[in-house]
Amino acid sequence: MGRLSSVLRLICVVSVYIYQAGCDEHNHVYDKAEEVVLWMNTVGPYHNRQETYEYFSLPFCSGPKESISHYHETLGEALLGVELEFSGLGIDFLADVPKIQYCEVELNQEKYQAFVYAVKNHYWYQMYIDDLPIWGIVGEIDEGGDGYYIWTHKKLDIGYNNNQIVDVNLTSEHKYKLEPSAKIPFTYEVKWHKSNVNYKDRFDKYLDPNFFQHRIHWFSIFNSFMMVIFLVGLVSMILMRTLRKDYIRYGTKDEDLDDMEKDLGDEYGWKQVHGDVFRPASHPMLFSALIGTGYHISVVAGCVITFAILGELYTERGSLLSTAIFVYAATSPVNGYFGGSLYARMGGKVWIKQMLLSAFSLPALVCGTAFFINFIAIYYHASRAIPFGTMVAVTCICIFVILPLTLVGTVLGRNLAGQPNYPCRINAVPRPIPEKKWFMEPAVIVVLGGILPFGSIFIEMYFIFTSFWAYKIYYVYGFMLLVFVILAIVTICVTIVCTYFLLNAEDYRWQWTSFLAAASTAGYVYMYSFYYFFFKTKMYGLFQTTFYFGYMALFSIALGYMCGTFGYVGTSVFVRKIYSTVKID
Template identity: 80%
Template structure:
């Protein structure tokens, strides 16, 4: 047995025997385990005590009785009022059942006391389990309730003749192709792909036009045509060549964010590829365990990109930058998790993280993530930490002229995240539904395609925003490119409010804090990743267009 909890609050779970169910006569089971991912996800495996042997039919058997006093009746009534479901496992196959039901008037409450298990097997492996709840008994105080069960094993020739389920395909019945492979899903991918074509064409036109004019003006010394003169390039972005490679403000924080964003992107890419190959949804907590392992293993990526950028910007406190970069994301995640953990402890929920698990996570941060980040930082500083800008930086900063309101960095930042959010909007709905509702997300090919589309759209949008900003002779492009791409997270978090109030029936302090707390973590991580992607693409663009600028 695993957990029990309200149907509409999927994350609010409690131990199965927190309700006054009784245990069967058998005392032990051969094996079951809990990994780090299972512990963090609130898996609470407990042996049911039901004596089930492979291929042995069991007729309806009473295995225990419940003395229904007032306290136990009130516990069951509360569970039925809140539509409590429970989860159990047979050979790692999940089964869900409902605790009971109320009559139409809501005055009488009934408990399901008879579990009928139908277990299908192929060869010597269990491939299918179905649970039927029967035996509806009215909850009356000071009475005795008998709990019973029976299990029926259907042979391959009779039960499995139609499906012929293979052991590696036994989780297919839990998937929902009609939901995840709906034509709306395909249409959203196609729509995002068309957006990519448009933006790539726009950026290509800008790049080709600027380079063409560079060669025309500086190499061939030809006069500009009227169109180029009207567009104003001779007084635009080329005038800030002496300031465009000036270090960003707050370079320590900026480089730490870039390094963390690159690491999140690497983790996302690797985990999606592994999920496409290994079908991680078939094992409890495997997705979270894989993500933690990959995050720790990719810590050198964080150190390399963050450390090298900080060195190129002239930073001297590289040890402090390394610590901030290493613990930026873990501190955010652990801080949120520990805050929610206090609420989970107050509710006695299974989501409360055990102390041993907290210690294990802290050990991973200090003894794995930090040393690997140090290695990456040293490599980054030594291999690519020297500034090699195509234009020299002026000693005195150039004054930034006044410009129209829509060219201000704050406006560009707010508008920059709209198109990237539009490219992933539909996919966010499927991801939210799989995490906050009873759906198993398995279309990781779609997720990979959406990740690629998001990267391309983000880079193209930030390039366009930076181009217009530089044309207005504003050289503060580093933070602007990062924040304009990171603003995608703001729209994702705003969408999470809409999803909570209009697409779910969640309620209560625990579920609300859990939802908005972890959605804030998800949105922030997504924003840091998009910001790093936008900055890296824009940095390559800026370096490219200024390479051909010749200064006398």
């Protein structure tokens, strides 16, 4: 009986816990008079939303209620610097709170200087109620510039629909002049009102359709689409007509040729490098690792954009980043399969080393850059500092999830697609590359190859940058998917044209050229980020500059991996096609 009573007691406790957990901010359903938690998140300068500090790093005071322990629910939350702390303010569902003082701060010299600095630098703070973000300003400067004031009263106006919160507005009131030794009272009040806003539409007020769905945005998509049609038509017309003439010239009998063609014979053109065109690229281990990672990033980008369209990931804190990390880890076999199979086809033998390079090349870059920025964030006591536990979690994901799955993909790739099946034999001795005009050199082709792809995504980059570095929520993922497809098509078309000209100049080094020509798009994006930093933002200082250019470098590198893979894969199909059609004697 004692054991049975213990089991029943345990069941009762679990049942009570489940009931209590059934109505809270996790499922966004509340009972009347149930506690609603006001979380204080971060504070920081308005002109750089990425430089943030813990709310209570300023000498604010909390309410009288006992604090609630909060742990990061998602990895994305922790990586984004979300530092939720309980405000200590009592708020109950549907219960109005009259204006009431909840604490008082006596300013010593240190606290006075901290508040003055925050006001001078236009500090804003962020709070959350039921996952809805709320922003408020710390204070303002007197019109004469010699007085600094802080807002001391928080008026929360909360809208509800049935038993769900659908709207929150904050009004900052009661300016109090900052003076040493002054005692500043902080007050709050809460008003509830019925709202007609549906729960599924409650984030619409945070979106900016006038910005993201502006005619310029639509025009840029249309312009990029027309560029795709033009390029595809141009590639089809020029290459097919040119190749048809080449096929006729290569396949025509001698008696059917005129005197000039007889003299020239087959001594020029892309046919002459048929014995070297499928020669393995230089540094095959690095090349195959880059291609495998590019495949991986392409799959992750496509999946995350699709999930964002279907699931509206922008409504949950850190959900987009958490989804990206999960998809990247789960799709690691893609990296191993394509990288490992390509390395095997190129005759590579040290496949374990290639697999490690493929699995860790991008995570090592990301972690190395993030940890470097993390030291600066720790020095500045910024909330962007990544907790040690989060760093351990990311390391474990790399070692215990990404590495084994990449190994599985590598083994499958080597066994299923690791045999070379080139349409032409490879000569034992490499053919010398003849001299050619300067604009046909691979270095020139690489520099010029990224201009058109960058032009197709230029406008979208502005919207993406603005959403990340300013107070905008990016939600038009349908536009992003269209731009993603357009970028792939434009990149493939451009690199095919570049490769055809390179081969026609009897230069068979097309693998690296096609990859780098397409990847150079990322170089133009990074150069554009300099323009955006100096002319579109008001960032300054070591932390803001390092944070901006560090993460923009990571974004550009990932984009370079992806575009380079687009270029190589499309060019590879083209090269196989033209050399499998021509009969080689």
